Amino acid sequence: MHEGDFFYQAFVYLSAAVIAVPIAKKMGLGSVLGFLLAGILIGPFVFGFIGEEGQDVMHFAEFGVVMMLFIVGLELQPSLLWKLRTPILGLGGAQVLVTAGIITVVVLTFTSLVWQAALAIGLTLALSSTAIVLQTLNEKGLLKKEGGQNAFSVLLFQDIAVIPILALFPLLATSDVITTGAHDSHLWVDDLPMTIHALVVLVLIVGIILGGRYLVGPGFRLIAQTKLRELFTAAALLLVIGITLLMSQVGLSPALGTFLAGVVLAQSEYRHELETDIEPFKGLLLGLFFIAVGASVDFSLIAANAGLIAILVTGIIVIKLVVLVSVGKIYGMRSDNNLLFSFALAQGGEFAFLLFSFALQNGVLTPAETNPLIAAVAISMALTPLLMVMNEKFIQPNFGTKEQNGRAADIIEEQNEIIIAGFGRFGSTVGRFLQANGRQATYLDIDPNNVDLLRKLGLKVFYGDASRHDLLHAAGANTAKLLIVAVDDQEKALKIVETTKKHFPHLKIMTRTKTWNDCYNMIDLEVDGIYREYYDSALRMASDALHEMGHRYYPSKRAAIKFRKHDEHFVAQLAHLRHEQTLFLRERRQYIEDLEKMMLEDIENEAQDKELGWDSTTIREEFAPIVREQMDDEEGLIENDSNTPTN
Amino acid sequence: MKVLVLFAHPALHKSYVNKVLIEEMNVIDGVTFHDLYELYPEFDIDVSHEQDLLSQHDCIVFHHPLFWYSTPALLKEWQDLVLQHDWAFGSKGNALKGKLFFNVVTVGGPRKAYQKGEFHNHSINELLSPLTQTAALCKMTALPPFVVHGTHAIEDKEIQQYKNQYFRLLELLATKNVDVNKVTSYKYLNDYLKELEG
Structure with missing residues (x-):
């Protein structure tokens, strides 16, 4: 060749x-x-x-x-x-x-x-x-x-x-x-x-x-x-x-x-x-x-x-x-x-x-x-x-429904006001917190291993696909007040929300999302609460990092919360703008710019903090001369100390 | 005597005076410096920990800037949560009984502005009465406040003098060299210290 x-x-x-x-x-x-x-x-x-x-x-x-x-x-x-x-x-x-x-x-x-x-x-x-x-x-x-x-x-x-x-x-x-003839399958070790x-x-x-x-x-x-x-x-x-x-x-x-x-x-x-x-x-x-x-x-x-x-x-x-x-x-x-x-x-x-x-x-x-x-x-x-x-x-x-011997969706005997779909790391945290505060929820999960394991731990977890309206119905969606969508698979999450909006419009929906796009989809569906999965921990880490660098804890926390609110506001705005693809691309670039602006503004605010009542710069500008004058008049302790030499 | 300084300042990075006042306070023997905003940035006050801390001390100090004639929000929350019925007050609430209490406040205006007919129309002692009354209800002995006046126009040299006085006071308390009966007859602890120096 x-x-x-x-x-x-x-x-x-x-x-x-x-x-x-x-x-x-x-x-x-x-x-x-x-x-x-x-x-x-x-x-x-x-x-x-x-x-x-x-x-x-x-x-x-x-x-x-x-x-x-x-x-x-x-x-x-x-x-x-x-x-x-x-x-x-x-x-x-x-x-x-x-x-x-x-x-x-x-x-x-x-x-x-x-x-x-x-x-x-x-x-x-x-x-x-x-x-x-x-x-x-x-x-x-x-x-x-x-x-x-x-x-x-x-x-x-x-x-x-x-x-x-x-x-x-x-x-x-x-x-x-x-x-x-010569073949390489004959190895020297074969003679041993x-x-x-x-x-x-x-x-x-x-x-x-x-x-x-x-x-x-x-x-x-x-x-x-x-x-x-x-x-x-x-x-x-x-x-x-x-x-x-x-x-x-x-x-x-x-x-x-x-x-x-x-x-x-x-x-x-x-x-x-x-x-x-x-x-x-x-x-x-x-x-x-x-x-x-x-x-x-x-x-x-x-x-x-x-x-x-x-x-x-x-x-x-x-x-x-x-x-x-x-x-x-x-x-x-x-x-x-x-x-x-x-x-x-x-x-x-x-x-x-x-x-x-x-x-x-x-x-x-x-x-x-x-x-x-x-x-x-x-x-x-x-x-x-x-x-x-x-x-x-x-x-x-389809194995759950088609296979008679396979595992069919569980029959759910209890009806709670909260339904949590997805009991992995995310949903379990939500569930544990609610339970600790005396709120029982009905849990749905599609991973049978997960369901069995958690049941062994004494939790009420039921097996089934939460995007099926009959299962949601069985879980008490008619009488429940809140659906928490904590599933990992965002396509599935979207399906669950769509099914719920169609069949149980009275339910409030809170959902976990991953990417910006997931957020936009959920905003389009008018979901009541959108929670980006890593967002809070990232911000908490960021504000702790500020603290590590010597900033006071409380202002760092406030900065993080403020940052989150800005950000949520922008994501919501973008969701409404994205339907025109070209406009969206432009807007997305705009978002990066906005983010940058926001960050710069944050830095400036950190230095000036104009909107906070704690800042006394303007008060000082107005009152300092009067205060100084009165202090100098006073026969206060400091005055005496600084004017009369101590023996 | 062990002294506990409960320090509350939500924006210390903006403070001219308090930054200096609290520096190296922990070094003083018998004094525990307790920075509330740094410990509970999310207002997540650990009540039992705070109560343990109070029990281990004999003199409780509220050190804070005077915001709208009161304490910063977290110190108010602290009072609401920590000073529980049957622990701090009430017929069975004797945990704080006999302890000393006083305020260390930093205020923008001069002393002159804090009297009848002047800018603030009330003395610092009158304005702090919710706090001293709280102490009284908790069966503590309230001492007069230590007040840093005129922070809007204060100079570095003056801050340093206040700090020296403040630390002197803490040392005297820690070594039990304060005559409580005598101290209570002064308007400010500053006045008492001035006389000691005098």
Whole structure:
């Protein structure tokens, strides 16, 4: 490949990404699907900008997965990893074994394959796609949720499971090993006895942990002292690539090695630096990887075997879904988390490409068997973001009503004058305060875990979606006087307010908002009270900061209150002006200017405080001469002291 | 004798006199300086803490500028909340019984303006009678006030003289060198101190 080719390819890949990803994101499909679509479009079967070399690109781009796990590791403190040990072993183990078992049995039942081949297929298809799942979950901010975290745990187990599976395949060989000449899967450690091999692996892992803890820190400190940013980036890349090489040398998954290194470095002071340095490389390579997956979808093969592949794809997804949902249920996940978890992991993974080609080399399977399977895996991967969107949009929101066995909205037996929607950090503070002052409220929350936990604490919290008018009705909206909307999700908050205004116009509404835009929306809806979530604490902090700098406390507090009132006034004005978009933009700039003016004015007032009765400047101007005169006349104590010399 | 100075000034940054008067007051042995506006900027007075503090002292001082012939708002709130029935007054309210009480006030006008027929038409003693009567109801012995006059036209040298007098007074009280019976016969504590110096 000469230079022109390289730039041409880079141009094709990058422009496909730049065009497809924003469109996919705009449609709410996420970047992963965007990259996949871009890949399909530029691939050999649609526009044909790139040909068979897509496979090579994919192998190269798999390095993005390695980097991703390094970054995931960086964000995972060892203590958290230790906490995850049950889901990793329990959930992960159960998922891989049960899925592999069922697929093996299905393959044995419906095909004429021998059990060795069936087992290889079962084990391979049990694995899911770390790249697609983590990227999608991360993008949606779901990685921290219970469902997301469990999905991550399972993926981690699968990464570990690849190693024994690779070791097992040669034992499953039924035909002669295809000799493809030199192949890099033959490693120097393969010649060593089993025990020595294990020892080498162990030494390496301990080496990574100790090295990460004691060598990398000082190393990076030295590099940081050179103050050359590029050098730091180079060193970060070197670290990841070095570990990748080491791990491949002994036949371990590089992703696992870098993940381990990431976890070790999660406590280092260079954690954020490393993260920001690796992040763009990871992003680009992952994007490339997804494009390559898209491009590798062999449409001619699919067209030739359309029926078979459709069955395979459906089979993979359905079997995995069923197993995941059952495993999740046994593990005790709530339906919404379980659905997220299951839909996230119901696909074949990139390991399948590796394992299938490995199986070919070892004579476990034949190309006629693997080709449709590889196509099916690629399609199931491409479908994942779509499945997750489907779950998010259609299945999860309705599971409360549609699923008879799932959790239906609670029946609310008590009716209070206050209804609080959302019992998270914000709503719970409001609720606790009201309760402390003898005001009972009816609480509604949409997070079942939250509801159960708070109920254990003896609070009256009810499960349900407060934007549904029947639930509000059940909560006593007809007789209540006040609705407090404390939910985090502003779209939901807006819906709740709209429903309330429509069905229960007598209710006063107080609502928590986040951005200026949320405020404007609420002002348009004529909500009675609008509370920006961080505003008061920010101002309290600001006035305390003034105090820290030596200002008196009380004037600092007054300044903060005054500031808040000014600000609220301006926000209200802007809300009425914003409907003309262009005018709004202008006004928004105006707001910044006004804010600046306000701040300057505040500073001046702080110095003069003209409006305050405490200021005696003008009194002094008027009365000082008279006072002075009278004081001088007086035979007061001070006068005597200053005029008559003391003995 | 332990002296508690309850200081109330909402805008100390604008004060010429009080800034100097309170400086290093805490250094005096037996004197506790208690800055109300700094402690309770949100008027969130901790009543039981204040009552404990009062119980631990023998002489209570209200030190404040005279705003509209009265105390600043927070010191009024303090009285309303802290001087509870059955604690400070009433048949069972003996917590403050026998303690000394007096005001330290800073006023803009000269002493001459505070008498019948003049600008303010009342003496400082008359104007402070709600406070001295409060003290009486709480079974405390009210002493005459210490008054800083003419803050609208005062000079640095004069402020310093007031401060010296004030600190002298606090030291005398802390070391029990004040003849209470004699002191009560003066209009101002300033006059008593002047005579001591005289």
